[in-house]
Amino acid sequence: MTNKITGIVAEWNPFHRGHEAMIQKLKENNPDISIFGVMSGSFVQRGEPALFDPWTRAKWAVEAGVDAIFELPVLATLQSADRFAEEGARLLFSLGCGTIYFGTESLEAEELKEAASYGLTEAWKDSLHQFLKEGLSYAQASAEAMRIHSPLLAEELTKPNNLLGCRYATAILSHQWPMAIHVFHRDMEHNISATTARKELLENGAASLLPWGANEEAEKLMKEGSFTDYHRYEEACLLTSRLLDEKALSSTGLFTEGLEHKWFRESQRVSYKDMLDHIKSKRYLYSRLKRIGAQLLIGGTGPSPFTSRKIPSYARLLALRKEQSRLLNDIPIPVITSMAKALRTLPPAITASLLLDIKASDIRSWCLHEENFRAARQEYYKSPIVL
Known part of the structure; x- marks a missing residue:
């Protein structure tokens, strides 16, 4: 690997030993490189707040060997997996990363580029639309369209990390960003998932x-109650939905095919989970519905900012390895270390996105388990963690 800076798009919700092993392997094989991380902040792509705050999660990654962590704006985080991957890779490119690094179950970089290249052809798009007309879900139609080109690739892309890697490759090829792709094969025999780690916590x-060190801190945060109480979050989503009529829901632009009418009817149910269970279908999967709920909560009424195709470029620093601070000088987009200063000095498109990040942070704070940790506007008081 010849690129000086390698980038990782991550959620690290939470940062676990599998993530640590991936970073250690990268550094062992490439001791001279620097590593940038782009990480989702207060919310994650699945449509809910992260278990722990962004600064703590970023600190754990720096302790494991990442040189600098930047927050992916909530405008980018709460998007479909394709768009999440695209915006994450875009931010890495804007930061000056020459390589993107991620884990896969089996596929190599060249195989991912082959799948991505075919996925950009008219032949694949025509097949996709035909399978969608036949009533398949987008995921099923996409897989069947790929199967025409390569049954092997179609089968391997049913695995989540292979599929996410293909999305990164698609973004890089479609925009012609000069970024190399480097993969890490996950140890599937001793696989650790963030879902399992959250469940245990x-x-x-x-x-x-x-990892050692992070485990003690995480257990302390759980004991103190400084973690997201997902029951509180679901109650907030249910209340928000109940307070909006069909016209208000429709005005957001988040709903298609009359979904707002069903959303309004089912919001009268006793719980948010019960509501989503009665809305979900082959076309509207649970993850997509959860993102809509989060977008409603953060974006409010009127045209939703989450429907915009343009997300401004800026780099909000969360954590940094002190001896690598010189790397910040070469970043060509605004680097934000003070929220208050950024809101005073940066262009309106960036400040509008930052205000949504603040709102997302405030919602997550409100959802914390213990009342003592629920103070708002933490974004104004928290500085990047420097180790």
């Missing part, structure tokens, strides 16, 4: 899957 308060 929420059910037992234990953090055996997190």
Whole structure:
């Protein structure tokens, strides 16, 4: 690998030993490189707040060897997986990264580029539209369209990390960004997932899957109650939906095919989960509905900012390895270390996005388990963590 800066798009919700192994392997094979991370902030792509705050999660990544962590704007985080991957790769490119690094179950970089290249052809798009007309979901139609080109690739792209890697490759090829792709094969025999780590933390308060040091801090945060209470979050989503009539829901632009009418009817149910269970379908998967709920909560009424195709370029620093601070000088987009200063000095498009990041942070703070940690406007008081 010849590129000086390698980038990783991540959620690190939470940062666990599998993530640590991936970073250690990268540094072992490429001791002279620097590593930038682009990480989702207060919310994650699945449409809910992260378990822990962004600064803590970023600090754990820096302790494991990442040189600098930047927050992916919530405008980009709460998008479809394709758009999430595209915006994450775009920010890495804007930061000056020459290589993107991610884990896969099996596919190599060249295989991912082959799949991505075919996915950009008219032949693939025509096949996709035909399968959609036949009633298949987007994921099923996409897989069948790929199967025409390569049954092997179609089968391998049913695995989540292979598929996400293909989305990164698609973004890079479609925009012709001069970025190399480097993959890490995940140890599927001893696979650690963030979902399993969250479950262990929420059910037992234990953090055996997190790196040394992070595990003690995570268990302390759980004991203190400084973690997202997902019941509180779901109650907030349900209340927001109940307070909006069909006209207000429609005005957001988040709903298609009359979905706002069903959303309005089902919001009268006893719980948010029950509501979503009665809305979901082959066409509207649970993850998509959860993102709509989060977008409603953050974006409010009127045309939703989450429907915009333009997301401004800026780099909000969360954590940094001190000896690598010189790297910030070469970043060609605005680097934000003070929220208050940024809101005073940066262009309106950036400040509008930052205000949504603040709102997302305030919602997550309101959802914390213990009342003592629910103070708002933490974004104004938190500085990047420097280690």
